[in-house]
Amino acid sequence: xxxxxVHELPGAPLDGAGIVLVxxxxxxxxFALSWVWLIYHRMWxxxxxxxxxxxxxxxxxxxxxxAGAAMAVSLALNFMxxxxxxxxxxxxxxxxxxxxxxxxxxxxxxxxxxxxxxxxDRPLVVEEVRPVTAPVxxxxxxxxxxxxxxxxxxxDAGPRPGH
Numbered sequence: 001x002x003x004x005x006v007h008e009l010p011g012a013p014l015d016g017a018g019i020v021l022v023x024x025x026x027x028x029x030x031f032a033l034s035w036v037w038l039i040y041h042r043m044w045x046x047x048x049x050x051x052x053x054x055x056x057x058x059x060x061x062x063x064x065x066x067a068g069a070a071m072a073v074s075l076a077l078n079f080m081x082x083x084x085x086x087x088x089x090x091x092x093x094x095x096x097x098x099x100x101x102x103x104x105x106x107x108x109x110x111x112x113x114x115x116x117x118x119x120x121d122r123p124l125v126v127e128e129v130r131p132v133t134a135p136v137x138x139x140x141x142x143x144x145x146x147x148x149x150x151x152x153x154x155x156d157a158g159p160r161p162g163h
Contacts, residue, residue: 001105004112007093008101016120021104021112022089031082043092053077 004021012018030037038047062070106112
């Protein structure tokens with residue numbers, strides 16, 4: 001069973017569209033596809049730091065110890081991203097004004113979402129209460145009738161210029 005932290009964007013619609021679940025623990029996709037994973041999750045600041053750190057440390061290791069050391073440094077950085085990737089994702093969500101709303105558990109992401117929404121006790125915000133007899137859709141303004149009684153999108157059928 002996997003554990004997920006649930007992050008909510010304040011002011012998002014009540015249908016759960018502003019809810020993001022982030023898995024706890026090691027992220028194999030972040031380890032194997034580091035910069036692709038960062039782009040997929042739109043973590044631009046983390047991507048810029050990642051590229052700068054990887055290029056700098058790999059260049060220094062290659063300059064000082066050779067190509068084997070540069071590969072070892074790159075592998076170590078990928079392992080670090082795999083271990084801390086989900087925490088970096090939480091940090092990025094916090095920068096985007098998401099707040100932690102709770103914890104969910106499930107064998108899959110879908111099961112964890114179902115478990116979370118089954119217990120979600122967020123109050124519904126009702127902005128305006130309308131009486132039961134009120135129309136569902138607001139009434140449209142009536143179109144202005146022209147002198148000849150023509151209505152719609154076409155102009156009044158009158159004399160054409162040049163005739």
